[in-house]
Amino acid sequence: xxxxxxxxxIKIQLTLDIYDLAWMASLAVLFVIMxxxxxRMIVNYNGRYETDVKYYVTDIAQTGEEVHRLMxxxxxxxYNINRGTLEANVxxxxxxxxxxxxxxxxxxxxxxxxxxxxxxxRRSMQFMALAMLFIGPIYMPVLHEYFYIKxxxxxxxxxxxQQSMTLFAMISAVCFIEMYMTYEKKGIRPRLWTATMVSxxxxxxxxxxxxxxxxxxxxxMFVIDLIKGRREGFAKRFGQMFIMGCSIVPSGxxxxxxxxxxxxxxxxxxxxxEILLSIAPLLEYKGLWAAVLFGITFPIVVxxxxxxxxxxxxxxxxxxxxxxxxxQWAFIEETGTRANYGNFTWGRxxxxxxxxxxxxxxxxxxxxxxxxxxxxxKKRKTFITLTSAVLVLAICSQAYYLWLVxxxxxxxx
Numbered sequence: 001x002x003x004x005x006x007x008x009x010i011k012i013q014l015t016l017d018i019y020d021l022a023w024m025a026s027l028a029v030l031f032v033i034m035x036x037x038x039x040r041m042i043v044n045y046n047g048r049y050e051t052d053v054k055y056y057v058t059d060i061a062q063t064g065e066e067v068h069r070l071m072x073x074x075x076x077x078x079y080n081i082n083r084g085t086l087e088a089n090v091x092x093x094x095x096x097x098x099x100x101x102x103x104x105x106x107x108x109x110x111x112x113x114x115x116x117x118x119x120x121x122r123r124s125m126q127f128m129a130l131a132m133l134f135i136g137p138i139y140m141p142v143l144h145e146y147f148y149i150k151x152x153x154x155x156x157x158x159x160x161x162q163q164s165m166t167l168f169a170m171i172s173a174v175c176f177i178e179m180y181m182t183y184e185k186k187g188i189r190p191r192l193w194t195a196t197m198v199s200x201x202x203x204x205x206x207x208x209x210x211x212x213x214x215x216x217x218x219x220x221m222f223v224i225d226l227i228k229g230r231r232e233g234f235a236k237r238f239g240q241m242f243i244m245g246c247s248i249v250p251s252g253x254x255x256x257x258x259x260x261x262x263x264x265x266x267x268x269x270x271x272x273x274e275i276l277l278s279i280a281p282l283l284e285y286k287g288l289w290a291a292v293l294f295g296i297t298f299p300i301v302v303x304x305x306x307x308x309x310x311x312x313x314x315x316x317x318x319x320x321x322x323x324x325x326x327x328q329w330a331f332i333e334e335t336g337t338r339a340n341y342g343n344f345t346w347g348r349x350x351x352x353x354x355x356x357x358x359x360x361x362x363x364x365x366x367x368x369x370x371x372x373x374x375x376x377x378k379k380r381k382t383f384i385t386l387t388s389a390v391l392v393l394a395i396c397s398q399a400y401y402l403w404l405v406x407x408x409x410x411x412x413x
Contacts, residue, residue, distance in 0.1 A: 019123035026130060027097050034093035037406045041158060042085050045408040051158040057088040068261045070205030071161050095163050096133070102170050103357060104129035109174055110361035113314060120364045128360040131395055135356050137295045138390070139397035144294035147401035149412050150287060152295030153352035157402065158411040161206045162346060168203035169210040169350050170357070172196055173321065176214070176247070177314045180221070183240050197247040204251040208258065209346035211251045212328050217320035218245055278333040281344075296352050297390045299359035305373060305383045306362050318358040325351025363387055 041053040059065070060072050061079035078087035107125045111117055137144065137151040148154045156162045179192040204211040222241045229237050285291070293300070309315045328347035366372045366383060373380040405411050 019126070023123070023126040023130070027100060030100070030130075031093050031097050033406065034096045035089055037157065037402075038089050038092045039085075040406070040408060042089065049408075049410040049412065051411065053092065053158060053160055056160055057085050068258055069161070070202070071164065075160075092160055092163070095160070095167055099163065099167050099170075100129050100133065102167060103132045103360075106170055106174055106357055107361050107364070109178075110314065110358065111365065114312075114361065114365060116361075116365045116369065119368050120361075121368070124364050124368070125361075128364060131391065132353075132357060132360065134395040134398035134402070135298050135391070136394060136398045136401075137291075138297055138393045139400070140294065144287075144290045146291075147397065147404070150291060152288075152291040153349060153356070154295070154401075155353075155398070156349070156411070157405045161343075162349065165203045165207040165210055165346070166350060166353055168199045168206070169354070172199035172203055172210070172214065173318070173354055175199060176218075176244075177317050179244060179247075180317065181313050183244060184237075188240055188243055193244070193247050197250060200248050200251045201254065204254055207343050207346050208251075208255045209325070209328065209343050210350045211248060211255065212344075213321045213324040213347050213351055215248055215252065216324040216327070217317065218248070220320055220324075221317065276333045277331055279331060280333050282330040296356065298363075298387065298394055299352075299355045301383075301386050301390055302359035302363050302366075303355075305379070306366065309362055315358055315362075318354050322351035322355040325349070363391075 038053055041051040042057050044050065044054055056071050056075045058079070060067060061076050065072075067073055067076065074091070075088050078091065079085065081087055104126055107128055108117070108122075111120050111125060133155055136154040137147060139145070139147055144151075148156065175192050175195040179188060179196060182189070200211055200214065222245065225241065226234065226238060282288075303309065310319055325347040329345050330348075332344045334344070366380075370376075370380070373383055
């Protein structure tokens with residue numbers, strides 16, 4: 001019996017290794033595809049469409065345009081290494097692969113924190129991490145005919161700033177969540193505080209949108225915590241929250257500097273530009289309900305069936321960031337020659353990304369724990385059927401969209 005058990009153990013380990021190798025192979029294939037795609041974007045493939053990739057990688061570097069954002073500085077350095085685009089191309093492809101890898105660790109963190117690490121197979125978490133790149137708008141020509149433009153949420157293959165922000169925003173969110181979940185029992189751990197500060201600052205250097213979401217979410221969470229705590233330990237609780245909040249102060253200072261460099265100075269040069277509180281972005285959005293329904297179908301379905309998950313601190317933090325991202329997009333408007341330089345729409349995008357990412361572990365846990373939603377219940381069967389169908393439709397839609405982008409059909413669909 002002991003010998004058979006050993007053989008079984010070896011067989012199981014071999015199976016897991018095969019899945020791991022398959023996942024790593026898929027990441028290698030993804031890297032190669034991304035190299036090709038970004039190369040085509042850099043050279044303006046077929047002359048059919050301009051991309052943010054081309055603007056950052058070559059246009060800024062060749063024209064000597066003054067830059068104030070991290071992406072511009074980086075690509076200038078890359079370009080000046082050998083007066084070419086190889087380094088930038090490799091960086092962009094690596095970022096996409098790193099997004100998948102970090103997504104896996106985020107999903108694993110949630111699964112382990114929920115107590116399901118022995119229930120959910122590693123291969124399933126790896127699959128969901130890879131699928132995250134493609135869980136976007138469901139393309140149905142009659143009902144919702146958009147892959148990207150006019151979609152509430154989609155991964156922007158043409159935007160290196162969005163991709164880089166997403167990578168570091170995930171790290172920032174998890175570090176903050178862990179710090180926030182444990183500060184009362186373990187105090188504020190310096191490593192988590194530093195990791196939150198650094199990752200948030202880097203994400204802000206690429207796009208400020210995520211930091212606006214996080215800052216607003218922090219304010220709401222802290223106010224609620226202080227009210228709930230009442231007078232008991234108020235001073236200590238307030239002090240700890242203040243210290244946690246200071247982790248995003250460097251990002252805030254950078255945003256103030258960026259505002260004066262890119263917006264206030266342009267006003268001095270008689271270029272009209274304003275950032276206004278307005279409901280116009282919301283009112284002017286055509287087909288909003290279809291865009292929301294088809295854009296974030298997966299997290300909607302997952303959390304409609306699992307709304308109780310928001311009682312858990314980490315899911316609640318993600319929900320607050322999502323809400324603040326939507327509010328940022330809906331009520332902040334830019335006008336004038338520099339309209340859209342603030343990229344407030346990306347607050348909604350990163351909020352949708354994090355909400356979708358948080359839905360992945362919930363989906364997997366419900367899939368593998370048959371007692372969740374009731375063993376063999378109609379509710380459980382409906383959940384599995386709906387989420388599986390939505391997942392397949394989303395992945396097929398966005399994989400086809402990626403094919404259109406890679407083959408030079410443009411990112412504006």
